[in-house]
Amino acid sequence: MSPGTDVHETRGSVFADLGRPDADVHHLKAQIVTELYRLVTARGLTQTAAGAEMGISQPEVSRLFRGHFREYSVERLLGFLTAFERDVEIVVRPHGKPGESGRVSMKVADPS
Template identity: 60%
Template sequence: MSTDNNEVHAGNPNIFAELELPDAESHFLKAQIVAELYRLTQEAKLTQARTGARMGISQPEVSRLFKGHFREYSVERLIGFLTAFDQDVEIVATSRAKDGGPGQITFRPVSG
């Protein structure tokens, strides 16, 4: 049996930033919103066709969305999908400590 000396380090919770992909913050936010949409769909026991009807898109679009193909959707449109599931979306701006870094966008779903 061989022993590899693999290094382990704590990664960025945003896998897109960890992979140094362009628009990582936006993509991570979209992924979080889509994950919540998927959770809401499963909770309501909706088919993809019924989900699409609720959100105003086709069943194949829902399938692509839930498979991670959501780059073409704006954050605004995904937020609109949340409101189609009777979710209120609240945007709050707060002051950030002046550490020289940019502000952050955080998504925290509140499960009912």
């Protein structure tokens, strides 16, 4: 680490820490893209092959994996996961603290 570099512990989402609007959605998208990257890497696919699976071009895959996923909806990113033979299950349950807004999160059940 360089001298003068500030390091801060996150409270769970760097997007929330930065005060981004829709921080939960940005965090969810980042989690989905991280899983897509893991799947592509585990399968040894090129970005061109990954793009063919997802129905997008190689440059779009490159942008996606470099963190430029703002233009993609959560629905489209979830569709990319299903293209990699993944089931996506959405579970809605009561939030643990009455009076507080719920949160959006993702959990990978089986990384294989």
